Structure formats: C-alpha cells, structure tokens
Amino acid sequence: PPTIRREDYRPPAFLVEQVDLHIALHPTATRVRARLALRRNPDAAGAAAALELDGEALRLLSAVLDGAPLPEDRLGHLPGGGLRIEGVPDAAVLETEVEISPEANSELSGLYLSGGNYVTQCEAEGFRRITYFPDRPDVMARYTTTLEADRAACPVLLSNGNPDGAGELPDGRHWARWVDPHPKPSYLFAVVAGDLVAVRDSFTTRSGREVALAIYVRRGDEDACGHAMDSLKRSMRWDEETYGLEYDLDVFNIAAVSDFNMGAMENKGLNVFNTKYILARPETATDMDYEGIETVVAHEYFHNWTGNRVTCRDWFQLSLKEGLTVFRDQHFSADQGSAAVKRLADVRRLRAAQFPEDAGPMAHPVRPDSYVEINNFYTATVYQKGAEVVRMMRALIGAENFRRGMDLYIARHDNQAVTIEDFVRAMQDASGTDLSRFSRWYAQAGTPELRVREAFADGRYTLTLAQSTPPTPGQPEKLPVPVPVAMGLIGPEGAEVAEPRLLLLEEAEQDFVFEGLAAKPVPSLLRGFSAPVKLSGLTLEQLGFLAAHDTDAFVRWESSQQYATATMLAMVEALRSQEPKAERAVHASGDAAFSGRTLELPEGLAAITGALLGRALEDPAFAAEALALPSEEFIADQMTIADPEAIHAVRQFLRGALGRRFAARFAALHETLADAGPYRTDGAAIGRRALRNAALAYLGAAGETGRAEAQFAGATNMTDSLAALRVLVDSDSPAREQALAAFHARWKEEPLVLDKWFTLQAMSPRTDAAAAEALSRHPDFDLRNPNRVRSLVGAFAAGNPAAFHAASGEGYRFLADMVIALDAVNTQVAARMVSPLGHWKRQDAARGARMRAELERIAARPGLSKGTYEKVSKSLA
Ligand code: B3K
Ligand code: ZN
DSSP, X not given: OOOEEGGGXXXXXXXXEEEEEEEEOOSSOEEEEEEEEEEEOTTSSOTTOOEEEBOSXXXXXXXXXXXXXXXGGGEEEOTTSOEEEOSOOSEEEEEEEEEEOGGGOOSOSEEEEETTEEEEEOTTTTGGGTSOBOOSTTOEEEEEEEEEEETTTOOEEEESSEEEEEEEOSTTEEEEEEEEEEEEEGGGOXXXXXXXXXXXXXXXXXXXXXXXXXXXXXXXXXXXXXXXXXXXXXXXXXXXXXXXXXXXXXXXXXXXXXXXXXXXEOOTTXXXXXXXXXXXXXXXXXHHHHHHHHHHHHHHHHTTTBTTTEEESSGGGHHHHHHXXXXXXXXXXXXXXXXXXXXXXXXXXIIIIIHHHHTSTTOOOSSOSEESOGGGGOOHIIIIIHXXXXXXXXXXXXXXXXXXXXXXXXXXXXXEEEOHHHHHHHHHHHHTOOOTTTTHHHHOOSOOEEEEEEEEETTEEEEEEXXXXXXXXXXXXXXXXXXXXXXXXXXXXXXXXXXXXXXXXXXXXXXXXXOOOSSOOEEEOSTTOOSSOEEEOOOXXXXXXXXXXXSOHHHHHHHHHHHHHHHHHHHHHHHHHSOOSSOOOOOTTSGGGGTTOOOOOOHHHHHHHHHHHHTGGGSHHHHHHHHSOOOHHHHHHTSSSOOHHHHHHHHHHHHHHHHHHTHXXXXXXHHHTSOOSXXXXXXXXXXXXXXXXXXXXXXXXXXXXXXXXXXXXXOOSXXXXXXXXXXXXXXXOTHHHHHHHHHHHHHTTOHHHXXXXXXXXXXXXXXXXXXXXXXXXXXXXXXXXXXXXXXXXXXXXXXXXHHHTOTTSHHHHHHHHHHHHHHTTOHHHHHHHTGGGGOGGGSOHHHHHHHHHHHHHHHTSTTOOHHHHHHHHHHHO
C-alpha cells in the first residue's frame, strides 16, 4: 500500500460549492443521489487537471455531467475505487447515483446499521463509502440533505444543520430535509435515522438566540441522558465565557449508538456518540463514566469552532483540531472541579499511553510526516501530546495573549481549512513572541529527557538543567526544544524560599542561578507538569521531602510516585538477583513466581504512605491518586528490559504489605467515608468514593475480602459495586465466582455494564491467556461490537501485563488470533489492537522473539487490511 507524505500535498483541482444529497434508506440497497456544483480551484496548478473523486464499496448506477450522461469511457477508475473524469469544464454540475449496503458494513465507516438504526461515521475517509466525492478536508461545501425511509422503521430522520421540511410519501415512506448553512468538509457529514427517542432541552446563547437541544437514544434510555445534557449546556456556556465562542445553528442534536469505532464524532450540528459517553445512571455508570461523559460531550461540542468552523487542510494537520480541542476539554473539566486532581489524571493518562507510544515503533511527531492509513494516526501523540504542546504555548505567551491568539486564529481562518503553522502564526502575531523554535515540538517525535544537577555555595544555588530527546524511527538526531519549567525552591523547613518562576530551558544545557539563600533548597520542578518530559536527577531523599512538603499538589503527587517508582525498581532488581530457592513457577497471581525469595516493605515507602493517610481526609480525591502505586506498565517503561513477572510480584507484594501495615487506618477510612445522604456525582462525592474504594482495594490485597463482599452485596451505585467486585475477582475468595455470576445475571441486558464484567476479568491477575480466550468464546462476546472487543481484548493486552507477557507466549498468541479474526470484520479496530505487540524491544529475548513471531504470523495473512499491515510492518521494523 502507498505511503502518503505531507510534503506531497497539492490543492485539489476542483472545489465543490454546493452538495445536494438525496438518500433513500434501505438496509441492503440504500440509494444515494448526489448533485455536486463544481468549480475549478483557482489556487491549483494545472488548468487542465482532471476531476478526481474518491469512492469505496459503491455501486455506480449513473453519472451525469451538466445534464449529459457520462459514457463508461469517460470514467477513469482510480485504485481504491475512485473515479477520474477528464475534460470537466471550469464550472460544472455532476450528478451521480450509487447503491450501498448499510447492513454489509461491519467496518462501521460510512453508512451502517447499529441496533437496527442507520448511522454514519465519515472521519477520516468514510464519506467516500456513501457517494463519489473529493473526500479530503480542504474541500469545504454547503450541504442540503434529503432523507427518505420507511416511516414505521425510521420515524426519526436526522442530518447536519437546520431542519427544512418533512412530509409523507406513498407506501408508508416519509422524508425530511436538512440544510447546513456552514461550509464543511465531507468528514463532518452525518445521517442518523431510525426508531430513537429524543430527550429535549434548550440553550439561550449570550446574544439571546434560542438553540433546541436534543439527545436521541434507544427507547428506555431516556432517563440516562441527564448528565450528558447538563454537560452540554455547561460546555456551551463555558465556550462563550472563556473564548467568546457562540453556537451557530438553531439546533444541536446528539445521537447515541452502541456500535461505534471510537468515543464520539463532532459532525456539524449532529454529534454521534458511543452510548458509553452519553448514558449514565448511578446504578449502571461509575464515577469515571460520569467524568468521561462530561469530557467527551465537551470535547465534541468544542470542535464546533476548533475543527468545524476552522478545519484541517489535510490529515497531517489532525492535531490542529485534536490537540487544541483536547486542551480545551481538559481546561473545561479542570474548571468544573479540582483542577489539581484533573491534572494528575491527565498526566497519568499521558504517561500510560503517549510516553510508551513515543518510545516505541509507532513513534511519530504531533504533526506526522507520512502515513499509510490515516486512521492509525488518531493517537495519544496527536491528541494528548498535541494538547500538552498547546498548553506549553499558553504558558509561554501567557493566558491573555493566548486568548488574543485564539481570537485572531478564528477571525483569520473562519470557514477555512488550515495548517498547524497557521495556528502557531496566530499565536505568534497576537503575542509578539517568536515561536519558530517552539514549533519543533510539532515536528520532533520522542519524549525529551531532562536531567537535573545542583550546586550550592555561599547562598548561591545553581540549578543545571540538561535536555536530550532519544532517537525515534526516521529521526536519529534531535534538536533541543524550548521547555517551560514551572518551579519553586523549598527550604529545609518546608517553606518556599524563592518566588515561584517559569524557567525556559531552550538549549541542550543551561544554568539557572538563585542568590541569597540561607541553606541549600530542594527544587520543586515541573509544577503542574508544565512540559511533557521525563525528569531525573533528584535523590530519593529529595523526592520524599517534596512528597511531604511541596506547596504544589502536582509535585507532591509526582514526587510520591517517583519515590515509589525508584523503590519498586530497586526491589525488582533485588528480587532478580536472589538465588531462587524454589523453581520459578509461573502462577497467575505472580506471588508464587518467586517463591522462596524474600521481599520486605521498605520503611521509606511505608512512611510516605503513612503521611499520606494522615492527611487523606483533607483532600480525598488527591489522596486516592497519591496512594495508588505506579502501574506495572509504568514500571516496565522505566526499565531497558522489563521483567513482567518480577514487576508484578513486587507490586502485588507491596499492595499486600501496605494493606497489612495500615489495615486499621484503611478500615477506618472505609467506615468514615461511607456515603451518607443522597447519591451525588460532584467532585467531592467522587473523591470520597475514590478514597474509600482505594482503602477497600488495599484491604483486599492484604487478604481481607469480607468488606468487599459486604459492599458488593449492599452497593446501590456502580462505582461501589464494581470496586468491590474487583477486589473479589482479584482474590481467591470463595465468593469470587458467585459474585461474578450474580453481576452477570443482573446486568446481562445492559451492554455497557456487561463490558465492565468482561474488563474486570480481562485485567485480573487471576485471568491468564487461556481464561481470556475462554471469555472470547462466551456467548456475550461479539467481535462486531468495538466496545466489547476493547472490553476484553484491549483490556487484557494493555491492562494485564503479567498474563499478556506470560513466558509461554500464550498471551501474545491470543491477541494475534483476535487481530486476525477482527481484521476481516473491522480493520480500524483490528489495527488498534496491534500496538501492545509492538513493544517487543522492551521484553527479554525469548519474549521478544515470541512477540515478533506473532507479528509475522499476522503479516503473512493474505488479504490483510492496509491499516493492520502498516501497524504490523512498522512494529517489526
Ligand atoms: N474526531 C473524532 C475521531 C474520528 C476518528 C476517525 N478514525 C472524535 C474526536 O476526536 O472528537
Ligand atoms: Zn476530537
């Protein structure tokens, strides 16, 4: 398959001014008539260039140019299924009719069926599966869409823009017309049709316009939309208040469907959501689900300006809309509750997904230079690191200049398809700050590493910061990047002894000097995680001090995590160096893998935990975050060659040992924090449940499962129920099987809850590859439903490292089997599942060879999709 390169970008030969669609819906034979008003692009070179239309899985019924049918010999066929038409006049009207089968569409790209309802997904290249079109984001057109369907099967007919008439047709059919006044790229086109019910509300914009809001769901789910609707209204208000951005249509519709390749989609005026990010009731959704809904609803809404009104010139610019919009949704969520705790969670996610990506075979810049399959580049790097880059830019130029830059960006580029350079230029022009060096953040892959050195003499403290970025595929040499380092200095008594500052590290190495200090301070660096870098060079003693004393919550959390990380790494080494007294048995729980060897609870870590517990009730949400030990994956990422068994054994041991050491305090927390009064989902209530359930988990790790049993039996909300079930599932309590069965029996009709049932087992150390494979044969498992696939296969491969990396290689084989089976059903989801196999360089030689062998087995499959092929071949390189 061909590689697409950023440097090869050429403007389209033709623009489309107006699109009129008529779609007659039918499960196996939908007819799409498209009328395109075309105009030769004055900005494109080559005055005689042909009209190129993308097309995929379409059956062409007719093509008419300026009223005259196009004979077969005027239609050139492009690889992939597109058409090429020579000799098109500078202004022309093309009318085509095609037939497509939504029912046959298991790819979930283009027009497909979910639970009997019609739904589309066009980003990135799905519109070409609906009609012939120059399916690229720099072709922005105005659309009218007429839908026609059976009234009984499809009472609801939705598309982009404002409604513009509806009526009856013979044979029990009906129609509805939608007009979208705003020019848009084809990837924002959407249709939803079927038997859905609307939950309605309204929003008055700051200029006094009334917007009709609706969330369309399956009958019976109306009661589960309140949180999504509330999040939507808060997002609309926030964007007005924060950026002066007002909604621009008379209606804003959301439709939720069960079968969806990702979280949601920002189609103009008609967002389509995975039900996971809309539906929430206390009995069925966890606190994390509530937070996810708020974030994703906001994210898609914010795209209306950053993505839709101002869109991307080409897909290399994806972070222009995604990085910026993630930044905006993170800022919004931070404003809704505890900003510090939100920041910790965002950083934790960045490290769990983006740092490994940046260190692995798929590492790519925030603005990639090439791709085979664009859907493989909807990555943590484009999204999360992209958001970090915007965040740093704001730190550098200041919040006011950033706001001015946003105003300028939108004023300049409204209704345009632009580049990341255009965005940076707006920020530069608005702030008067030269951002040319800063742009390296968009061009260079890899996570920069910062190293700290210190000197102190005669009241003069010198902080030396050095940076380097490791090589990544295709980028052996790196230049220094400007790194904003928010910092302060803490004196021996725990007080700030200098004004907090923002240092800018621009060179490979720089000294920063502080005068007039009475004693050597401890540097508190990267406050609020001011840059997405790895920092090293502080001693264990300094980390322990910062964990206890820093005034910055982020650094306190970070220092306790770094302290735990260093401790765990040392224990892993110690464990490996001990003579095995018994055979190194492979046991799912890991504890027995090193039987005969001894581990001890390090007193330093116990002291930090004790101190955290002592202050836990001051800020329960923060305490819950700080009490969690770094994940096994995070520890593995700190090692040149990981040892999944040893890491697992150490982490399990520590959880148990801390649980035993502080059993009385965990039990007391579990008592004290019991919900009193009505169930609430505000930040404070969520924080209390998080801390309470963290205590429950520590007690469970220490072998005390009685509380979990009681909590599981009595829980009235999903957060508490699932937390208790997790403890039981990870234990060898006799209550385990019974609890799993009870949970399944109670929730078997609720797909989103059943996903949790799969995930809990997939991630449990008690589930090995054979057990995961058995779950994939469970009657409720379904390869065609992306949520279900992620809940089992994704969760196992990414969240159960000890079992996935079992020395037998069975975990790898299970994943490869699933990828192969999935690639025949849904190539986008299949390609995503490949990633965990790509990190073979971090494993020992035997495991690495087994991982490669599975990648090669996938690569050898005839008819593999180009997306899966790209992931597999890059992973092998
Ligand atoms: N823009 C969509 C993602 C589309 C993914 C296509 N493979 C959702 C979002 O980022 O808001
Ligand atoms: Zn997005």
